[in-house]
Amino acid sequence: MIILVFGIPLREGMAGSVRVRNLLYPMVENSSVHLNNLYFALQADGIDDQGKSDELKIDLDFKSPLSILSYLYKSIKFIHRKYAPKQVNIFYLYETPDIKTLIPLLYAKILGYRVVLDIVEDNSQAASFGGFVNKLRIKSGSFILKNFQSFIDLNIVISSHLERLILTYTSKDKILFIPVTMDISKFEKSDYVKKEIITLFYGGSFGKKDGLDLLLKAFEEVCKELDYLRLVLTGKGENVADFNEFMALVKASSFSDRIQYRGFVPSGEYQALLNSCDIFCVIRDNSGAANTGFPSKLAEYLATGRAVIVTNVGDVSNYLQDKENAILVKPMDLISLVGAIKYLIEHSDDISQIGSKGRIVAINRFNNRTESKKLFTALNKSI
Numbered sequence: 125m126i127i128l129v130f131g132i133p134l135r136e137g138m139a140g141s142v143r144v145r146n147l148l149y150p151m152v153e154n155s156s157v158h159l160n161n162l163y164f165a166l167q168a169d170g171i172d173d174q175g176k177s178d179e180l181k182i183d184l185d186f187k188s189p190l191s192i193l194s195y196l197y198k199s200i201k202f203i204h205r206k207y208a209p210k211q212v213n214i215f216y217l218y219e220t221p222d223i224k225t226l227i228p229l230l231y232a233k234i235l236g237y238r239v240v241l242d243i244v245e246d247n248s249q250a251a252s253f254g255g256f257v258n259k260l261r262i263k264s265g266s267f268i269l270k271n272f273q274s275f276i277d278l279n280i281v282i283s284s285h286l287e288r289l290i291l292t293y294t295s296k297d298k299i300l301f302i303p304v305t306m307d308i309s310k311f312e313k314s315d316y317v318k319k320e321i322i323t324l325f326y327g328g329s330f331g332k333k334d335g336l337d338l339l340l341k342a343f344e345e346v347c348k349e350l351d352y353l354r355l356v357l358t359g360k361g362e363n364v365a366d367f368n369e370f371m372a373l374v375k376a377s378s379f380s381d382r383i384q385y386r387g388f389v390p391s392g393e394y395q396a397l398l399n400s401c402d403i404f405c406v407i408r409d410n411s412g413a414a415n416t417g418f419p420s421k422l423a424e425y426l427a428t429g430r431a432v433i434v435t436n437v438g439d440v441s442n443y444l445q446d447k448e449n450a451i452l453v454k455p456m457d458l459i460s461l462v463g464a465i466k467y468l469i470e471h472s473d474d475i476s477q478i479g480s481k482g483r484i485v486a487i488n489r490f491n492n493r494t495e496s497k498k499l500f501t502a503l504n505k506s507i
Contacts, residue, residue, distance in 0.1 A: 125157045125503065127214040128206050128237070130199075131225060133163040134179070136391060138360060139328070139420035140218045144242065146305040146492035148216075151500050160206045162199060162228075178206075184224060199228045204235060213237045214503055220247050220265035221272065230275060238277040240503070243269070243286055244420065249412035269293065278502060283439050285416040300502050303439070305492040306423035310395045313429050313483065316402070316476035320352060322469055325401040327358040327394075327421055330367045333413040335435065335456065339405055340373055342461040347379045350469065356401060358386045358394070398428050402475060403468050408435040410455035423490035426450070426482040431475045433464045443489055447474075449481035 127148060132140045134148075151157040161179040180202050185191040207213055215237035221229050233239050247265040273279075273294040280300050281287045290299050324343065328334055343355050357374075361367020374383055389397060398404075404425035408414035415438045422440075425432045426449075434440055436452040446452040451468065453460040468475055 125151075125212045125214065126160065126206060126208050127151075127157065127216055127503075128160040128162060128203065128232070129216045129218070130162050130203075130228060130232075131164060132218050133181075134159065134161045138388070140244070142391075142424075143244070143305065143420065144216070144218055146307055147242075147302070147496050147499055150493050150496040154500075157500075160202075162202050186224075195224075196227060200231050203228060203232050203237075207235050207237065209236070212504065214240055216240045216242065218242045219244060221268045222262070222265040223260060223268075226264075226268055226272075233275045238503070239275055240278045240280065241269075241276055242280040242282075243290070244282045244417055245413065246286060246289060246416040249416050273298075280499070283416060283418045284442070285438065289416075300499065302495045302499065303443075303490060304418055304420055304423040305490050305495050306427045306486055307492050308427055308487055311399065311424070311427040311429070311483075313480075314399075316430060316472070316479065318472045319402065322353050322403065323401045324353065324355045324403050324405055324465070325358075325398070325425075326355070326405045326407070327389075329363075330359060330361040330370055331363055331413075332366055333409055333411050333417075335407040335409040335414075336370050337373060338409070338456060338458060338461060339407045340370075340377065341458055342465060343383075344377060344379055345458070345462045346465050346469070347382060349466075353382065353465075353469070355383045356386060356397070357383065358389045358397070360388045398424065401428070402430055403465070404428065404430060404432045406432060406434040407453075407461070408437045408455060410437065414438065414455070423486050426479075426486035426490070428479065429476070429483040430479040431468050432479070432482055433461070433468070443485055444482070447478065449478060449485050451478065 129144055134145055163181055165181050165183045182195055182198050184195040213236060215232035220243055229239060247262045270293050278298055278300060279290045280302050281290055282303060287299060287301050346353055374380055406419045406422050418439055433451045435455050437455050444450040451464045453464050
């Protein structure tokens with residue numbers, strides 16, 4: 125089997141890259157599976173093009189006709205070169221196809237690839253766009269997803285909302301439900317030891333749906349009473365305007381000296397950072413975007429064996445129960461969030477006890493090897 129991953133880098137990257145690696149890397153242990161990677165430079169911060177034959181980094185600037193032509197030529201050439209006529213060929217696209225990915229997708233389908241979409245968001249629910257080009261990408265994605273299903277062989281969906289949505293476009297046998305995943309081997313189980321400094325952690329895309337203004341307010345409220353609470357932030361803002369707006373709030377905070385923004389953290393360092401923190405925050409607003417997807421980092425946070433504070437939106441309550449294996453808070457409710465943070469600080473034993481049960485949920489419900497086997501079976505089915 126040949127799997128060509130299009131769009132995101134496999135060697136490194138944000139949540140999408142982690143998701144795809146978690147699902148596909150276990151398959152590579154089977155020598156009959158080979159991965160190729162055609163990815164956008166924009167999503168490849170800190171990743172050098174090593175000139176390997178099985179990967180290619182491509183640039184695309186919609187303002188430059190030459191860039192568009194170069195992108196299409198290089199993409200189509202790579203897709204053609206990697207096609208193996210006597211094998212099962214999979215064209216794996218993370219996220220909804222849009223105006224920039226449609227032509228390579230159609231070419232791959234015509235050539236003989238089975239086209240697989242990994243859909244993690246409902247584009248119709250986007251609250252902010254970050255410029256005309258990104259708005260065009262998002263809007264075109266909703267149209268293509270609905271009207272080009274005849275070219276799609278399998279839709280992987282991350283939430284029950286997306287499963288219901290795609291079911292209105294295509295048949296059930298072309299939909300595979302796979303929630304967020306984690307690789308448990310990267311998270312060693314260790315008992316929580318009370319520290320002089322307690323660290324809250326958030327990592328993600330800094331979008332509107334992430335409710336970070338509420339998290340910041342809650343952090344500030346608790347800091348007024350306690351001087352040993354810290355907040356660590358990681359990730360890369362996908363929407364520059366949203367990111368800058370939030371970081372301006374951080375800079376203006378009376379407790380900015382207790383907040384550390386680490387930016388994009390490479391995988392090895394990121395795992396160590398997670399294992400060093402105490403309380404994890406998966407905060408969402410109550411928007412359509414928050415309720416129709418699923419928090420991409422939740423599985424990893426649960427796997428640490430530390431307590432996770434998570435907003436009860438979408439499918440969250442299908443997996444977690446308040447004060448049993450996580451702390452669930454109401455969306456957009458400052459009192460609820462402040463209470464959750466203070467509860468864990470005042471009941472430090474629960475950081476470990478709730479965290480241990482959360483880790484069991486991660487192993488039983490979000491195990492990447494279990495989900496990888498499910499996907500491998502689906503990819504091998506005759507379509």
